[in-house]
Amino acid sequence: MSTISIIDPVTRLEGHLKIELEISQNQVMNAKVKGMLYRGFESILRGQAPENAPLITQRICGVCPVSHGQASIQALENVSGWIPDINERHVRDLILGANFIQSHILHFYLLSLMDFTPGPNLSPWNPSWDVDLRPGLEGVMQNLPAAVEARRQAHEMGAIFCGKMPHAASYAAGGTTAKITSKKVEQFKNLLSSIIEFIETRYIPDVETLQAVYPDYYQIGVGPENLLAFGAFHQDDNTLLFQGGTMQNNEIQPLNSFALESISEHVTNSWYAGHESLSPRYSETIPEYPKEGAYSWVKAPRLFDQPFELGPLARMKINNLYSGGISTMDRHMARSREALVIAKQMDLWLENISGGTGHDTGYAQAAGFGLGLTEAPRGALGHWVTIGEDQTIANYQIITPTCWNASPKSDDSVNGPLEQALIGTYIEDKAQPIEAVRIIHSFDPCLACAIQ
Amino acid sequence: MTISRRAFLKYCIGASTLLGLDVSVVGNLNKLLADELTMPNIVWLEGAACSGCSVSLANLIGDETDQGPTDLVDLLTSYVNLSFAKTFMSATGDAAVSQLKDATAGEFILVVEGGIPTAFDGMACTVYTADGQEVTMSQAVSEYASKASMVVCVGTCASFGGIPASGSNPTGVVTVQTLTGIPTINLPGCPAHPDWIAGTLAAVICGQTPELDDLGRPTAFYGKTIHSQCPRKPLYDQGRFADYLGQEGRCLFKLGCQGPYTYADCPTRGWNNGHNYCVQSNSNCIGCVEPGFPSPTLITRRSHRRE
Numbered sequence: 097m098s099t100i101s102i103i104d105p106v107t108r109l110e111g112h113l114k115i116e117l118e119i120s121q122n123q124v125m126n127a128k129v130k131g132m133l134y135r136g137f138e139s140i141l142r143g144q145a146p147e148n149a150p151l152i153t154q155r156i157c158g159v160c161p162v163s164h165g166q167a168s169i170q171a172l173e174n175v176s177g178w179i180p181d182i183n184e185r186h187v188r189d190l191i192l193g194a195n196f197i198q199s200h201i202l203h204f205y206l207l208s209l210m211d212f213t214p215g216p217n218l219s220p221w222n223p224s225w226d227v228d229l230r231p232g233l234e235g236v237m238q239n240l241p242a243a244v245e246a247r248r249q250a251h252e253m254g255a256i257f258c259g260k261m262p263h264a265a266s267y268a269a270g271g272t273t274a275k276i277t278s279k280k281v282e283q284f285k286n287l288l289s290s291i292i293e294f295i296e297t298r299y300i301p302d303v304e305t306l307q308a309v310y311p312d313y314y315q316i317g318v319g320p321e322n323l324l325a326f327g328a329f330h331q332d333d334n335t336l337l338f339q340g341g342t343m344q345n346n347e348i349q350p351l352n353s354f355a356l357e358s359i360s361e362h363v364t365n366s367w368y369a370g371h372e373s374l375s376p377r378y379s380e381t382i383p384e385y386p387k388e389g390a391y392s393w394v395k396a397p398r399l400f401d402q403p404f405e406l407g408p409l410a411r412m413k414i415n416n417l418y419s420g421g422i423s424t425m426d427r428h429m430a431r432s433r434e435a436l437v438i439a440k441q442m443d444l445w446l447e448n449i450s451g452g453t454g455h456d457t458g459y460a461q462a463a464g465f466g467l468g469l470t471e472a473p474r475g476a477l478g479h480w481v482t483i484g485e486d487q488t489i490a491n492y493q494i495i496t497p498t499c500w501n502a503s504p505k506s507d508d509s510v511n512g513p514l515e516q517a518l519i520g521t522y523i524e525d526k527a528q529p530i531e532a533v534r535i536i537h538s539f540d541p542c543l544a545c546a547i548q
Numbered sequence: 549m550t551i552s553r554r555a556f557l558k559y560c561i562g563a564s565t566l567l568g569l570d571v572s573v574v575g576n577l578n579k580l581l582a583d584e585l586t587m588p589n590i591v592w593l594e595g596a597a598c599s600g601c602s603v604s605l606a607n608l609i610g611d612e613t614d615q616g617p618t619d620l621v622d623l624l625t626s627y628v629n630l631s632f633a634k635t636f637m638s639a640t641g642d643a644a645v646s647q648l649k650d651a652t653a654g655e656f657i658l659v660v661e662g663g664i665p666t667a668f669d670g671m672a673c674t675v676y677t678a679d680g681q682e683v684t685m686s687q688a689v690s691e692y693a694s695k696a697s698m699v700v701c702v703g704t705c706a707s708f709g710g711i712p713a714s715g716s717n718p719t720g721v722v723t724v725q726t727l728t729g730i731p732t733i734n735l736p737g738c739p740a741h742p743d744w745i746a747g748t749l750a751a752v753i754c755g756q757t758p759e760l761d762d763l764g765r766p767t768a769f770y771g772k773t774i775h776s777q778c779p780r781k782p783l784y785d786q787g788r789f790a791d792y793l794g795q796e797g798r799c800l801f802k803l804g805c806q807g808p809y810t811y812a813d814c815p816t817r818g819w820n821n822g823h824n825y826c827v828q829s830n831s832n833c834i835g836c837v838e839p840g841f842p843s844p845t846l847i848t849r850r851s852h853r854r855e
Contacts, residue, residue: 103641104677107634110599112673114682132674132682135596135665136718140711148846151834155711158600158739202606210638219589220630223647224638241621248607248619248821255820259829261607262600263738263836266829273794273830283823383718385668393672533640544598 098125101526104132106536108207110159111543113502115536117518119526127511127518127532129502131394134367137548138381141492146172146461146483149492150267153479156494157545158262159202162195162254163472164494164545165267166328167479171468172269175483178459184271185330186445187257190284191264192470193329193442194254197291198247198261199473199540200408200435201299204428205243208537211530212306213237225528232309236302246294253287256280270459276449285446292439295432303432307425317424317535319517320403323410324500326351326478328471329441332448337441338471341414342399348414355399356467359478361495362396365389365504373398373507376480376493377465393547396503396512397495403506405513406475406497407539408434424517427538463487472497474540498546501539514539588753589656591648591692592633595673595685596712596721597662601703602635604739608746609821616750623746628753631656634675645676657752658696660732663705663712663721664689672719686727693724698752699732702745707734707764708839725764733757734764738836743817744769763839765811774807774833777815793847794830804847806835 098120106113112132118125137156141149150168154161166188173180180188213233215221251261257274259265266273274280307314327340340351349355360373367390369382376397384390398404405422409430412418417437418430461483468479475497484490503512511519514536523529594602610618617623624630630637631651632644639647662685665672670684677683693699701724704710713721724732733752735744748766751758758766775781783789783799790798801808810833814825826833834846 102677102680104682105634105640105644105675107637107640107644110635112594112675114674114677133596133665134672134719135712135721136716137711139718140715143715145845148842148844151846152711152842155598155600155738158598158603161598161600202603206606206636215638216625218625218629219647220624220633220637222638223643225640225643241619244606244619244621248609251607252820252823255824257829259824259826259831260819262603265826265831265834268793268831271794275794275796275830383668383672385671527642529641 099526101523101529103529103532106533108210108537109541109543110157111541111546113536113541113543115518115532117523117529117532119523122523122526124518124521124523124532127515128391129394129504129512129514130392131502131543131547133543134383134393134547136381136383138492138494141489144489146481146487146489147269149481149489150269153494154263154267156548157542159199159542160195160472160474160545161262162192162258162264163470163477164479165264166192166470167468167477169267169269169468170470171466171479171481172461173466174468175464175466175481176269176460176462178270180271180457182330182332183449184457186449187272187274187276189329190442190445191254191258191266193438194250195261196438196473197295197435198250198254200431201243201247201250203473203540204299204303204432205240207540208428209233209237211534211537212310216240225530227525227528227530230309233305236305239298239302242294242298246291249287250291253284253291256284269461271457281446281449285443288439288443288446292436292443295436295439299435300432303428307429310425313425313534314421314423316521316531317517317538318422319405319513321422322402322404323413323422324399324404324406324476325411325414326469326471326476329438337438338411338415340469340476342404343410343414358400359495360398360401362398362506364507365391366395367393368395371507376478376495379493380491381493392504394499394503396506397500398506401506401508403503403510403513403516404500406500407431408473410475411471424535424538431540461487472545474498474542475501494548496542496545496548498539498542502541502543502546514541587629588697589629589631589651589654590633590659590749591631591651591656591696592659592661593675593685593688593692594634595660595662595664595675595689595706596719597703597705599635599661600739601661601745602633605742605745607820608742617746628749645678648676652692652695655697656695657749658692658699659702659749660689660699660706660724661702663709663723664727665712665719665721667718667720689724689727693728693730699724699730700748700752701732701734703740704736704738704836704841707736708841710738711842714842732764733760733766736765736837737812738841741769741814741817741819761811765837769813770811770837772811772813774810774812774814774827777813778807778827779815780827793832796830800827800830800832803832804845805832806838806843807833810835810838812837
């Protein structure tokens with residue numbers, strides 16, 4: 097006979113996540129991933145001045161606001177057919193990179209580590225579950241203060257060019273408002289070099305230690321094995337540091353317009369009106385609660401009507417920068433290595449930027465449809481915007497990485513990626529399903545983004 | 549959590565200094581204190597929020613005077629008893645709910661981040677499941693605000709509704725005060741500055757009530773307009789206004805800067821360890837600490853275009 101195990105709230109992640117596990121003979125037979133906060137950003141954006149969008153959409157999420165700012169200005173610029181010069185793009189990417197790094201460090205040390213080893217012996221880390229906590233990670237926990245410092249420094253680094261973090265001030269379609277001076281570049285470089293040292297001497301070795309103590313997690317929490325990235329971080333030669341693409345059956349395909357047109361949002365199992373899956377270019381977000389059969393505020397985006405996993409592991413594998421597999425532990429490994437790839441690239445961009453930003457670029461906002469694709473720390477992010485002739489936002493649709501990863505079942509009842517990763521997992525103690533929580537955290541879910 | 553008397557005094561003095569309170573009041577506490585104190589529990593509930601204020605708190609950095617916590621870890625290990633905080637706590641699921649129940653059985657301070665949705669019977673935001681029932685943010689705040697010794701609203705969403713309550717307010721977001729009638733200390737900001745949060749919590753833990761303006765904001769942090777403290781104020785006085793965003797050495801007033809109508813100490817305090825703040829990055833103040841945030845037009849001309 098099966099029992100239902102509920103984890104609510106799932107703590108140490110952004111937002112409101114509830115998990116229902118159907119467990120039979122210590123095995124997860126079914127899983128429901130439920131997003132529990134709806135705010136309605138997409139309807140709030142309708143009728144607004146386009147210039148507001150980069151500032152409003154950043155406030156979707158306090159952990160990855162910069163990615164929303166980036167997607168939003170790219171979408172607005174796409175409407176106008178505008179491509180900013182490489183200098184402006186480097187400045188934006190330096191801010192974006194700073195936020196990736198703070199998010200990755202935050203995720204490992206403050207959100208995930210306590211699943212594997214006890215935190216300091218006082219609140220908010222104690223009491224906690226006491227199950228399968230293996231010795232060998234005491235030294236890793238000792239790095240918590242250094243990690244908090246490095247994360248803070250990453251935010252400070254970004255703020256040098258964007259005013260403040262979280263919720264950057266300097267995101268404007270057409271360019272970026274910050275003036276780049278040699279003093280700011282030097283301040284940025286100094287912070288970056290100590291952060292690179294932290295990543296090389298602590299973060300990456302600490303994740304290595306984790307995988308040595310918990311090697312079984314290379315077999316746990318696999319998921320659908322479909323990977324998707326939109327790509328981000330502009331290089332001097334007009335390529336991207338992380339190219340967009342898909343990976344299925346170990347085969348990598350570049351992201352093309354056909355694939356982008358094949359993205360649709362399923363809402364049969366979500367608390368929104370309708371049952372028809374639509375492209376985000378045409379879909380609307382109309383809440384309907386209660387709704388027969390629905391169980392989450394998260395929609396179910398699908399590519400070619402299939403679920404895809406997004407995140408650092410997808411980016412790193414699609415770009416042949418990570419050779420491991422797909423699992424709970426591979427997600428941690430890829431994330432830590434990605435932090436170093438980005439940080440080192442940022443050091444190169446700093447060499448190349450000059451004082452050219454903050455100038456009058458001549459940008460004018462056109463009306464029409466635009467698409468902004470980028471990456472957030474936890475995976476690919478897209479903003480689809482339509483600006484009316486009256487120069488207000490006619491429609492705005494956002495699909496975030498956690499929307500894919502933490503999605504409910506699709507119209508044809510196929511489970512979302514996190515649900516698939518949970519199903520089949522062996523649970524030692526039904527009252528303390530730590531295996532499930534470790535799998536959930538490996539995706540670095542952000543529910544404020546998933547639903548908005 | 550127990551804390552040494554010395555640390556507690558240091559903390560109170562730090563808080564008092566930050567808030568401009570009379571330090572001698574703290575000195576009197578000295579006589580009353582035992583060698584060890586049990587700190588009150590802090591229960592941090594998140595509603596219609598983005599966790600940006602929690603993340604902002606993680607940017608806390610002590611100043612050179614070495615009074616008060618030096619950073620987030622120091623704050624959590626030596627100063628506050630953060631018993632329930634979804635973003636940071638180790639306990640999860642039922643264990644987290646038990647911790648909430650335990651923490652609220654005695655004296656506690658309630659911190660609210662985010663607005664409180666009331667549409668769909670509050671089901672646009674549930675915060676935990678207890679005894680098989682989903683508990684909405686609205687129910688949780690109704691239950692705990694009246695029991696708390698003090699309610700502190702962190703961020704503009706909790707204080708005034710913020711972005712989730714803007715436009716058509718799709719989920720019927722209200723504030724603690726609207727929902728319960730209980731007065732709150734409000735620390736608006738999108739996000740709130742870590743000093744505003746830590747300084748106010750310090751004062752409240754020490755039993756002091758900071759002086760508040762008529763919107764419930766501590767005047768030590770929200771007492772003057774951005775404009776009156778702005779390094780570009782002389783440019784305003786000289787009539788040297790920016791034509792487009794990003795123009796250096798000009799006042800941003802004519803681009804829609806909300807500095808004259810916005811009360812906060814950003815220009816003097818600075819953000820992210822004093823590295824910067826919005827106007828210093830050539831972006832106008834968008835008035836994020838005010839009840840009217842977000843205004844329909846955050847900037848009158850966001851593009852770089854000249855007319």
